[in-house]
Amino acid sequence: MQLSDLAVLSPVWPVFFLAVAGVLGACLGSFVNCLAWRMVHGESVWRGRSHCAECNHQLSALDLVPVLSWLFLRGRCRYCGQKVSPRYVAAELLCAAYFVSMVWAYGLTVHALALCVLGCILLGLSLVDLDTFIIPNGFVVAGIVVWVASFAFFGVDMRTIGVGMLMLGLTGNPVLAVLIDGLVGAFAVAGVLLALSFAFDKVVGRQSLGGGDIKLLFVVGLFLGLAASVLNLIVACVVGIVFSLATQRSRRDSDDPRVFPFGPSIALATWFTLVAGPSILGWYLSLF
Numbered sequence: 001m002q003l004s005d006l007a008v009l010s011p012v013w014p015v016f017f018l019a020v021a022g023v024l025g026a027c028l029g030s031f032v033n034c035l036a037w038r039m040v041h042g043e044s045v046w047r048g049r050s051h052c053a054e055c056n057h058q059l060s061a062l063d064l065v066p067v068l069s070w071l072f073l074r075g076r077c078r079y080c081g082q083k084v085s086p087r088y089v090a091a092e093l094l095c096a097a098y099f100v101s102m103v104w105a106y107g108l109t110v111h112a113l114a115l116c117v118l119g120c121i122l123l124g125l126s127l128v129d130l131d132t133f134i135i136p137n138g139f140v141v142a143g144i145v146v147w148v149a150s151f152a153f154f155g156v157d158m159r160t161i162g163v164g165m166l167m168l169g170l171t172g173n174p175v176l177a178v179l180i181d182g183l184v185g186a187f188a189v190a191g192v193l194l195a196l197s198f199a200f201d202k203v204v205g206r207q208s209l210g211g212g213d214i215k216l217l218f219v220v221g222l223f224l225g226l227a228a229s230v231l232n233l234i235v236a237c238v239v240g241i242v243f244s245l246a247t248q249r250s251r252r253d254s255d256d257p258r259v260f261p262f263g264p265s266i267a268l269a270t271w272f273t274l275v276a277g278p279s280i281l282g283w284y285l286s287l288f
Contacts, residue, residue: 002107017108021099025116026066029095032120033088036127039136039255048138055080066092069235085125095123114150115274118143118223125216129263143219147182151222154178157278162227164175178225187223190214193233213262220270228277236262236269 006013037053038045050059057079063069070089077084098119106112125139152175156164164181168174197209217236221229244260 001109003104005107014161018100021103021116022096023066025096025099025119026092028120029092029098029123030064030066031129032095032124033091036124036131039128040131052077052080052082052084054082055061066096091123091127095119098123098271101271110150110153111155115223116155117146117276118220119271121146122220122270125212126261126264126267127144129212129261133210133261135210135216135263137212139213140212140215140219142214143216144222147219147222151175151178151182157225162225162281164225181225182222185224185226186218188226189221189229189233190218193217210262213266216263216266220266224270224273224277227281231267231277231281232266232273235272236266239268240265256258 003014003017006017034050035045037043038048050064051057052059054077057077063073063078067089070084070086072091073084075084075089076082099116100258102112102115102119106115121139121143125135128139129135156168156174156177157163162181163184164177167177167180171177193209194214197214200209202204217233218230220232224232240262241264247260
């Protein structure tokens, strides 16, 4: 069900469900940030209570209210007074905004639910990648599982001319069309980049693109399809260049200042492509 359908009943309903999406996104953003921190620091992601990273004091329920606790405590631990990284509230706000945008763009659908789960996966791997320059395979597997469990509910986007629409015309089966479009998008983009990366590595004698980045592009390609995957790659490269220039000074002290995490750029590009991609591709194709 789309939000426009609910607006016919009452304009209050779309606002209500967007608010619910925002609150749920903030809560899950807090959880995912905690999970990523534990993965980076070698703690169990299943056992143990949340605690301050500085004094290790267990946090109460009042300390864990997304966004509000950080603001109320002015970004400091209630028990030791040490500063709490703004990354916590940033992750919560980003996840809340992502959830709201998915419900706004895709309505109250299984498709929107799957994309919200994908957003949590993208947030988690981005946070880990920022700290370790590694994208754990668990996030990749989780993304594939989510797609396999939900692609049958996606439907073909009729705003763009692509593999999905072509296969829908040939087979008349929307599920098969989405399946083929997702697989083509995943294998085409990831496969081409893998080949180019191998060739570039041979020429320059060093790694140009991490294997985790290629696997991540494969996963988001499943959700986006071929046409949107190409757009997503272009946007990710632009975001990556901006991110690299913005963090150049901080990376000078690292072991290899030429290395930077590309996962967050792919994640942000995927968010942009999911929301604006169909309109951009539709506009571009209308020029021909």
